[in-house]
Amino acid sequence: MKELWDMFWTFARIGGLTFGGGYAMLPMLQREVVERQHWATEEELADYYAIGQCTPGVIAVNTATFVGYRQAGIVGGIFATMGVIFPSLVIITVIAAFLTNFADLKVIQYAFEGIRVCVCVLIFNAVQKLWKKSIIDQPTMAIFLLVFLVSAGLSVGQSFYPDLFSISPIVYVIIAGVTGVFLHGGNGKKEAGK
Amino acid sequence: MILVRLFFEFFKAGLFAVGGGLATLPFLQEISQKTGWFTQNDLMDLIAISESTPGAIGVNAATYAGFHTYGVIGGIVATFGLVCPSVIVIILVSKVLERFKESDLVQHIFYGLRPASTGLIAAAGFSVVLATLVQVTELGENFVGAFNWFGIVLAVILYWAIKKFNKHPVLYILASAVIGIVAGYLHLFG
Numbered sequence: 065m066k067e068l069w070d071m072f073w074t075f076a077r078i079g080g081l082t083f084g085g086g087y088a089m090l091p092m093l094q095r096e097v098v099e100r101q102h103w104a105t106e107e108e109l110a111d112y113y114a115i116g117q118c119t120p121g122v123i124a125v126n127t128a129t130f131v132g133y134r135q136a137g138i139v140g141g142i143f144a145t146m147g148v149i150f151p152s153l154v155i156i157t158v159i160a161a162f163l164t165n166f167a168d169l170k171v172i173q174y175a176f177e178g179i180r181v182c183v184c185v186l187i188f189n190a191v192q193k194l195w196k197k198s199i200i201d202q203p204t205m206a207i208f209l210l211v212f213l214v215s216a217g218l219s220v221g222q223s224f225y226p227d228l229f230s231i232s233p234i235v236y237v238i239i240a241g242v243t244g245v246f247l248h249g250g251n252g253k254k255e256a257g258k
Numbered sequence: 259m260i261l262v263r264l265f266f267e268f269f270k271a272g273l274f275a276v277g278g279g280l281a282t283l284p285f286l287q288e289i290s291q292k293t294g295w296f297t298q299n300d301l302m303d304l305i306a307i308s309e310s311t312p313g314a315i316g317v318n319a320a321t322y323a324g325f326h327t328y329g330v331i332g333g334i335v336a337t338f339g340l341v342c343p344s345v346i347v348i349i350l351v352s353k354v355l356e357r358f359k360e361s362d363l364v365q366h367i368f369y370g371l372r373p374a375s376t377g378l379i380a381a382a383g384f385s386v387v388l389a390t391l392v393q394v395t396e397l398g399e400n401f402v403g404a405f406n407w408f409g410i411v412l413a414v415i416l417y418w419a420i421k422k423f424n425k426h427p428v429l430y431i432l433a434s435a436v437i438g439i440v441a442g443y444l445h446l447f448g
Contacts, residue, residue, distance in 0.1 A: 122340065179435050207374050
């Protein structure tokens with residue numbers, strides 16, 4: 065039982081002290097999981113983290129589940145996951161409750177007018193970084209453009225014709241995954257290492 | 259009933275959002291359009307708050323969106339929905355770790371998935387940027403007036419500052435809040 069609580073609190077600390085999610089979390093994970101608790105070696109953690117990026121869901125949660133499960137089975141995985149989401153639940157709930165009560169204040173509305181502009185820039189920046197990692201040749205460029213144009217086109221179209229159909233992101237994800245197998249599967253070893 | 263739907267909608271996001279960070283954004287946008295639980299503006303606020311508080315962005319976003327929909331319990335249910343697929347998938351993958359790591363199939367799937375995920379995030383970003391900076395439906399009638407010129411200038415300055423100083427996002431968000439307050443009282447917004 066003590067190990068499970070250790071797991072919960074260690075991951076709660078990791079979740080509560082890293083700003084910016086997944087990618088910012090690695091140094092913190094190394095210190096807590098590898099150096100302090102010895103739940104995994106440096107190499108194992110790197111593996112978990114890499115797989116956390118190649119599996120659906122939030123990277124930090126995936127990595128936490130991995131460490132917890134490997135160390136203490138399914139219950140361990142659940143405790144580690146609960147730990148990593150606990151600070152978010154508390155902090156965000158408090159902020160959301162605060163904002164709901166004060167949303168009518170002029171000063172809060174003005175602040176968010178400015179903040180929304182900043183969010184636009186932050187998203188643009190994030191997309192730029194993702195672009196460098198995911199668009200590596202012509203086929204990936206084609207997939208990006210197709211998905212972007214269809215999805216953005218539909219959403220602009222909807223502001224003129226609210227009844228226009230839309231396509232769930234799930235559909236794009238599944239088609240792209242299958243396309244990847246067809247395109248890349250035929251290319252053999254040359255590009256498989258990328 | 260709404261709690262069951264909340265859980266299910268975020269479960270889907272957790273199962274299909276690949277790549278971390280803003281990967282949940284297209285799914286949140288779909289939820290917003292489909293259910294009307296929160297608006298496009300709520301979505302922007304949610305991103306700002308998720309980026310300026312500790313913790314994973316997807317988890318923060320789920321808690322915030324869930325709270326907006328159904329209070330404290332809504333926040334908890336949405337977050338559990340989001341992480342549930344992770345726990346299941348990771349436990350399954352963990353059993354075949356070695357094979358998964360070296361699997362060509364996984365490599366091939368992700369070769370196609372990554373650019374698609376980037377495309378989805380870019381498209382979701384494009385539509386929130388449009389909503390913030392341009393009133394698309396008014397472009398025909400009043401082309402110049404349809405743009406939020408103050409916002410566009412602020413965005414260019416912020417982009418330059420982020421590239422030049424490379425500080426934590428929370429600093430730019432705070433600075434933008436102050437600029438927004440000043441501009442609001444001076445009636446600078448279009």
